[in-house]
């Protein structure tokens with residue numbers, strides 16, 4: 723079976739970084755492909771119980787692929803759902819916080 727923790731860290735890194743560099747004004751092609759990427763997770767993610775729960779969550783909370791800001795917040799909120807389920811601390815989903823962690827690094 724997959725290592726759920728290491729695959730989770732790698733996947734969140736990929737997804738949050740991709741959201742942080744997604745266009746503020748995405749083209750229709752960008753939007754459609756981001757939607758496909760996110761909707762593929764419930765089908766393909768190798769932790770099947772994780773995939774099932776994520777599918778239920780995004781059915782209730784559909785992906786916001788309208789902008790970098792919207793997508794970064796939406797994804798942060800989905801990650802917080804998992805954090806809460808696992809008893810982990812929730813993350814501050816303001817753009818400043820997600821950008822500091824996934825785009826700009828801490829201010830010096």
Ligand code: FAD
Pocket residue numbers: 726727728729730731732733734738763771772773775776797798799800801802804805808810812813820823
């Ligand atoms: P992670 O949760 O992997 O986070 C990595 C880093 O992201 C953190 O160190 C922090 O800097 C940052 N971060 C934390 N929260 C946020 C946030 N809300 N927004 C932005 N950045 C943040 N594991 C299970 O055991 N059961 C599950 O059902 C499950 N479902 C998952 C579903 C998906 C779609 C994914 C991608 C992973 C899932 N995981 C699940 C794995 C789990 O979320 C963690 O990745 C794993 O437990 C390792 O946790 P971690 O404490 O190292 O940090």
